[in-house]
Amino acid sequence: MINYLRHNQAALKKREQDIYQHLFQSTIWKNARTIGVTLSMPHEINTYPIIEQAWQEGKYIAVPKTFPETHQLKFYRLQNFNDLRRGFKNIYEPICTDSKIISSNIMDMIIVPGLVYDYSGYRIGYGGGFFDRYLADYTNIKVAILYQAQLKPAIPRDSFDIPVDILITEKKYCCVKKVNDD
Numbered sequence: 001m002i003n004y005l006r007h008n009q010a011a012l013k014k015r016e017q018d019i020y021q022h023l024f025q026s027t028i029w030k031n032a033r034t035i036g037v038t039l040s041m042p043h044e045i046n047t048y049p050i051i052e053q054a055w056q057e058g059k060y061i062a063v064p065k066t067f068p069e070t071h072q073l074k075f076y077r078l079q080n081f082n083d084l085r086r087g088f089k090n091i092y093e094p095i096c097t098d099s100k101i102i103s104s105n106i107m108d109m110i111i112v113p114g115l116v117y118d119y120s121g122y123r124i125g126y127g128g129g130f131f132d133r134y135l136a137d138y139t140n141i142k143v144a145i146l147y148q149a150q151l152k153p154a155i156p157r158d159s160f161d162i163p164v165d166i167l168i169t170e171k172k173y174c175c176v177k178k179v180n181d182d
């Protein structure tokens with residue numbers, strides 16, 4: 001049993017590494033100056049290495065704070081992991097000061113979280129509607145990173161659902177919609 005779990009852990013780590021490689025080698029990553037990304041929960045694909053890589057490459061990182069009363073997200077610039085506190089659902093959030101607010105049109109790419117995705121880029125999240133609201137007036141690139149096992153041919157859609165443009169799994173980099181990545 002222990003060996004089985006260890007093997008699985010190692011396999012997941014390898015898949016995570018493959019996902020990072022697909023992302024870091026992509027043109028959209030290379031061209032992005034400011035990237036919006038969530039601070040992962042323990043069961044999600046770890047986004048901390050993505051943030052570190054972005055900083056190493058001189059990119060700007062923006063992370064969301066959740067306002068559950070209004071179902072809103074606001075993104076703040078993050079320069080240091082020390083500037084985080086636990087917030088909604090125990091997820092790490094930026095310590096907010098107005099000067100660090102990053103408006104959505106500043107971000108060249110947002111890495112959108114989710115539980116399940118379909119081949120058209122539609123997603124099922126945790127049901128808060130936070131991202132669907134936030135993305136309603138965001139026009140730049142939306143990317144999802146996920147394990148191949150989270151990808152299904154089709155999932156039900158609602159009128160307010162907003163699909164991502166690019167799906168990245170351990171197996172492939174898949175452009176759902178043509179994005180301007182010159």
Ligand SMILES: Nc1nc2c(c(=O)[nH]1)N(C=O)[C@@H](CNc1ccc(C(=O)N[C@@H](CCC(=O)O)C(=O)O)cc1)CN2
Nearest residue numbers: 038039040041064066089091113114125126128130131
């Ligand atoms: N890392 C991360 N940050 C994020 C999100 C996310 O999906 N991942 N969000 C994406 O929008 C927003 C937060 N939304 C969330 C909404 C609900 C739950 C949650 O745990 N809800 C239930 C379980 C629901 C279920 O599994 O059916 C709970 O309270 O236990 C977590 C985050 C903003 N930040």
Ligand SMILES: Nc1ncnc2c1ncn2[C@@H]1O[C@H](COP(=O)(O)OP(=O)(O)OP(=O)(O)O)[C@@H](O)[C@H]1O
Nearest residue numbers: 123124125126127128129130131132133136160161
């Ligand atoms: N653009 C929007 N404007 C107003 N209400 C919205 C919008 N998008 C979603 N909602 C509301 O939010 C609720 C939750 O949406 P949904 O089930 O799609 O969340 P989700 O995609 O799973 O969560 P998240 O976006 O936080 O990952 C919906 O019932 C809907 O009423």
